[in-house]
Amino acid sequence: MVAKSFSRTIANGVVFLARNKVGKSLLHVMAKAIVPALRLAPAGRSSPPGSPDSIGVWKRDDAGNWKRDPAKYPEWRCWADRPTIPGNPGAKTRVLLIGESAARGYFYDPAMTPAQCLEKILDCAEPGAFEVVDLARIDIDQFGILDIIEKSAALGPHIVVFWGGNNWLHFGEYRGSHVSRILSGREDIYDRSRGIFLSEILPATTARLMEGLSRLEAASGARTIVVIPEWNLVDWEDECSASLPFLKDDCHTEWSALLETAEGYLAEGRYDECHATAKRMSTLDRGLGARSLRLIGLSLLGKGNMEDAREYLEKARDALAGIPIPTAPRCPAAAQQALRNEAVRRGMEVVDQVELFTDGTGKPPDGSVFMDYCHLGKEAIFTTSKAIASRICRKEGKPAQAIKEWTGSGMIRPEDEAMAHVMAAMHNAHYGQGYAQVLRHCRRAVELDVNIGAIFRLMLDFMSRRANRWLCGSFAELSRNRIANRYLHPRNPNEWDKFEDSLLSRALVEADGSGELESHLRELLVVEHFRPGAPVDLLEFQYQARTFRSRGGFSLGPVPAYHRAFARNSDLILVSNGKNSVGIRITCRIQGEIQPGESLAILVNGIVHSTHQVGRNWFSLDLVVDASALRRGGNVIRIRWPGQRFPWRLHLQDLRRCLARGEMPTSLPVHGEIHQCTADARRGHRVEQ
């Protein structure tokens, strides 16, 4: 009793102190002491470790066969569309393919997959001798992959093909001790974070998985072939707003100006000037800017220096690894090399896509190889499958001549291939790729299938409606196509839905070329989104979030109650009937220190509507946009944020506070914040026609 009262007195004493400066310091010290015990994110696992009688979505039945488990129905779409895997391969050589979405044949699945190609090729080598069991899964990280590896001996494989490495940029691997080291100095926090990730965490992840494969070999007698993944080095552009973390020298304004210049040079083919400018950018950002490195790489490519171009393009790809900025999947050079080293050390065969996809000129791979960042196009799937098949035949002592002659003819129907390109167009758009990349896929779809226009119309319908897409009849109709059904499956229907799809819509309309879709789209937008009777919230995803990353606020941490702009411009789509003026109310503020002479500008369809002084406290603007400035259908309301300095000191404080809490920081400079943005046709002056 006495002890209890005493300890309570002590506790209350600390609280008393905590209310003043001394106590705050004490709490700070305590928080610092906690950091080494932290995990930044829960170590993920795609499926809980279960009984050995369950692998992926398949469950072993009494007869020893593996049946798809109805209890895992929501997960079926992530795996091969295969109801049963026989328990015993019989006389056939069983090949297990374990991997991620690239190995799944994302976009082509289930019409054509690498596993199907591999089986077909092996069948050419020796009919009926091989069976390929496809255990590749989309949305799987290293923890999930290891789980599959650990269970796979139960399938009695003779050969294991392991094709993974794109999904390992997982912050669940960080420990508090890493965080302590990252925070140990005042400067170069991001550089240290990336260094630790690439030199320690990623190799350790790779070694753990390869060790798992060795155990699988030991348990089953199988031998392993490791596929080293390659990436779309030339054509994949990280989302512009996510390409540069906070810089410590407050040099974002200078860097942005150089970026604009360098991109201009590149567009004009002035590679030397581009190279020099990008080098200056890279000096400013100390190698953290993916875009600086990429511009150097592209200018070297333009000059024909393939070897150096590859080096810089790889550096650009790897620039954000280990930095808490969400990016598209990728396999950094460190992981590729670790896979090679581990494979050699363990006597495993390797299919190295880096070699496979480098042409005779040494040019790094581009959009002719990839559908997006890491998912292969049809020919690249054939190439990889043939390379794997060659290794298998060599191991099994089978003739490989037929493999060389295999062309893949008939593996996929043109209309399915067209659909794969339509889905790729959507994926590219939702990962922030430019118009040219999105249009490329739409056009390819038209080339492959003259009737694709009907599909485009269905897509425009569910993309443009207010209703969740799974509620749309057009979506139900489109999903009758098995490729579309796989890619567009409603998943968690409350989470994975509406985007600001004007860029994709434009590409579909242009590729269709009939002119009819354009007016159809315009009228649909007006019917669905023009609401003269009520204010429209322009911060809804459908009016402002073009990409997955923007939906998540470009952060791995908590998403605030307001919109944050990670680029100089915030574009919001306002649908107008072309007749009513519209009142717009914006509550906004900036985070940085405003540069002299700078102000916030509102542009309507590219024309400056008004400029305003803005500060670091919220203020509300009431604007009226005249009907004459608006066109029927979608209009772009652009908020152009003023040029600012972004004080590193404040960012460092925020970063430390987040990390000390085990919370992911936001690592990008914030150009502006919007708490409210509503458009109200009632507040505008009606213009009679």
Next chain:
Amino acid sequence: MTKTVLGISAHYHDSAAAIIVDGELLAAAQEERFSRKKHDPAIPSKAVRYCLEAAGKSIDQVDRVAYYEDPYEKLGRNLWMLTRSVSNANPAFLLALDPRRPGSDIRRLIGYEGPIRYYGHHLSHAASAYFFSGFDKAAIMVVDGVGEWQTLSLYKAESGRIQLLEDVSFPHSIGLLYGTITAYLGFEVNDGEYKVMGLAPYGKPHYADRIRKLIKDSAGGAFRLDMSYFDFLKNKRMYSEKFVRLMGRAPRQKEAPLTEFWMDVAKSLQCVLEEIILEKVRHLHKLFPCDNLCMAGGVALNCVANGRVRRDGPFRDLFVQPASSDAGSSLGAAALAYSEIDPSWKPGIAMDHVYLGPSFTDESIRDLLGAGDCGALDFQDSERELFREVAATLGQGKIIGWFQGRMEFGPRSLGARSILADPRGGDMRDRINALVKKREAFRPFAPAVLEEYASEHFEMTRPSPFMLETCRVVSSLDLPAITHVDGSARVQTVTHAQNRKFAGLLEAFRERTGCPILLNTSFNMRGEPIVCTPSEAILCFIRARLDCLVLGNFVLHRNRIPERWIEWFGNTYPERFEGVSNSVYTFL
């Protein structure tokens, strides 16, 4: 000049936001309804956005944010817990010690720049009941697991001023006593307490004496537990080995059969709880003799005990805050802050509804349903026809999802987001428990009844709009689906003034069947927050295999919806997120 106050509760059990503008409570909602994470404790950024939108305010127009807890006081309790057991020193626990976190989250994640006021956890609960009770003078009792230190507090209030009379400090807690036995019974702590209450009528109070042994002293305003029976200070599990020895049986495993023993334990606990609550209420009346009692805190959701307080307690009138859990504290904090910036503000008329959440117009529902061919029937032109159609469907023994108007604030579905059925069906309770809600078979359902017919069917003398008390079923009708094994029911009375459409449906059902009562349960599946939006309602309708869905003035029958919807979602369940621990009370 307009005055606007935003109340926030977060970082504990159920985060929520509420907004008061010019003395009027305009909106309130729990974060879980938007984030779809049950008991979401995160800073309620989505709920705040909703409240601002509903009030037509922007963040720069908010005069004050009121936070429902004193983070420094809570730090003291958490530090004290550290001294009790070093096993508490895990990173999550230690991180939660930062008393600056609520303030910094309100700045960072809500974006609020103005003044923030912090009020005690129990004071916020007390205010949530008092300021919305309609009483000028009242005694207030707050009982829950624990706030900062307080676990039971007794207040008096008059003319808008609340004053603490007595309190009981952690770890001696009536709520944690209840939570401990909830855990022993194999139910989820922080969530399964109401299951214990539902199980109790199946049992006999054979173990009441053993449970009384857990309490060292409960005379007057005191309450002391014998801590040797409890392990919750170690933050691992609720009960100690000594407790298990006392009860003479190992704890029940989750989903294990509920035999007589477990039912008797539940009954014993309920009896002891009622004894204690009555004792405290009588003590409070001695401290502050007046007519009115207000109650709040998680234990105030025990409607069986509330019924005892009304029947056997010394107060003439009782008001229980319908959102009695931590979510409701956002209301209380907002009210406290508002009464500071406008000292002339006093409790006005009693809160008579909790429809404070988002609503959706027929136009928006039509757009949703019109996007595809789902065979929806449109009754926009005739509400009367809508009621007839739905009443006929209910009369055929069908189970319907009912989605109307503004969402309820608090844990109960009260006819805005409800699953409804005919209470007369012999198998209706089992059907809904097993097929629709996929939950334990013993759990009873509540009736909703037109207020004017309530006394014909239930032994009640006053309205019960919030389903917060139980009473005896005295109906001449056979009502097996809503009558608990002890002949009681947890009744909601409905009037046209409070909920016009729900009352209209009840009236239509009465006209058709002679029964003015409907079975009313929350519109969700097990482990999922109650639905908020029309699309969530449609999804739940598909997953829970409801026969019919009424969305505003539109009706969907299951046999007419697209097959694809059933193919996509028919065999799926909502993703489950647990905002709080299920094995030990969440103290952070």
